[in-house]
Amino acid sequence: MLLIGCGSKTAPQQSSQQQPPAQAGQQQGPPPAEDxxxxxxxxxxxxxxxxxxxxQPAAKVTxxxxxxxxxxxxxxxxxxxxxxxxxxxxxxxxxxxxxxxxVVPKGTTFSGHVTSSAPSGRLRGRALLGxxxxxxxxxxxxxxxxxxxxxxxSASHKKRNLGLIAGIGGLGAAIGAIAGGGKGALIxxxxxxxxxxxxxxxxxxxxxxxxxxxxxxxxxxxxxxL
Numbered sequence: 001m002l003l004i005g006c007g008s009k010t011a012p013q014q015s016s017q018q019q020p021p022a023q024a025g026q027q028q029g030p031p032p033a034e035d036x037x038x039x040x041x042x043x044x045x046x047x048x049x050x051x052x053x054x055x056q057p058a059a060k061v062t063x064x065x066x067x068x069x070x071x072x073x074x075x076x077x078x079x080x081x082x083x084x085x086x087x088x089x090x091x092x093x094x095x096x097x098x099x100x101x102x103v104v105p106k107g108t109t110f111s112g113h114v115t116s117s118a119p120s121g122r123l124r125g126r127a128l129l130g131x132x133x134x135x136x137x138x139x140x141x142x143x144x145x146x147x148x149x150x151x152x153x154s155a156s157h158k159k160r161n162l163g164l165i166a167g168i169g170g171l172g173a174a175i176g177a178i179a180g181g182g183k184g185a186l187i188x189x190x191x192x193x194x195x196x197x198x199x200x201x202x203x204x205x206x207x208x209x210x211x212x213x214x215x216x217x218x219x220x221x222x223x224x225x226l
Contacts, residue, residue, distance in 0.1 A: 061103050062225045063096060069133065069147060069218045070094045071110050078209035079117045079127050086114045088131070093215060103226055110136045115149050120206040127154035129208040133218050143226065147218040154206040 071090035082088075089111055096104035116130035132149040135142050210216075 060225050061098050061101075062223050063098060063103065063220065065220050065223045067096065067220045069096075069110070069220065071133070071216055071218070073210060073212055073214045073216065074109075076209065076211045077114065077129065077131065079119045079129050079207045080209065082114050082129075083117050084114050084130075086117075088112055088114065090133070090216065092136070104136065104138060108136050108138055116151070120154055127206045127208045128152075129210065131216065138226070143224055145224055146221045148221060150216050150218060152208045152210060154208050 070093040072093050074089040074091055077086075077088050089109060092104060092106055092108040092110060095102045095106045110133050112131055112133040114130065115132050116128055118128050120127040128151060130149050130151040133145060133147040135144050137143075
């Protein structure tokens with residue numbers, strides 16, 4: 001019975017089955033990273049787009065103070081219709097160069113304003129018109145400038161007035177002499193002089209007028225950096 005009992009016992013089953021070994025050549029570990037196409041360029045070959053820090057800014061150029069600006073008026077300006085503060089436009093007549101290189105080409109548009117505008121008196125005084133430049137427009141930018149002013153003054157009309165008064169006075173004296181002798185000449189001369197003075201007062205007022213294409217010269221008071 002002992003022998004029969006021992007022979008009836010079976011071997012205990014293993015708690016877990018053994019896993020089959022990995023096949024030869026099968027890769028272990030995580031899968032390789034997917035290529036996104038952003039790999040760095042090979043050594044010695046520059047990138048198609050340079051980094052922002054590597055881009056060099058354009059070199060600045062400075063027009064020194066004292067530079068002469070020659071411009072032509074693009075519109076007429078006069079003491080008849082313009083007052084101090086009115087704006088006008090002009091074009092550069094001669095290109096500006098720095099170190100032999102043109103920095104402001106001929107034809108560049110400049111803007112300015114009237115600094116003074118006053119007609120003459122009717123019997124004395126002179127008309128005065130003053131202008132200055134304020135800025136110019138280049139490559140889509142506006143550059144402020146500080147320049148000297150230029151002015152135009154009318155001729156004195158004293159000589160004209162004296163001639164007008166004397167001429168009309170002489171004519172009155174002649175007419176008075178014919179009409180009434182010596183006494184009539186004196187009366188006629190006085191009347192003629194009065195008429196001449198009145199005529200000079202009416203017509204003696206002078207103005208200054210600068211037509212389109214008038215050439216004007218200004219000087220930069222301070223440097224301008226482009």
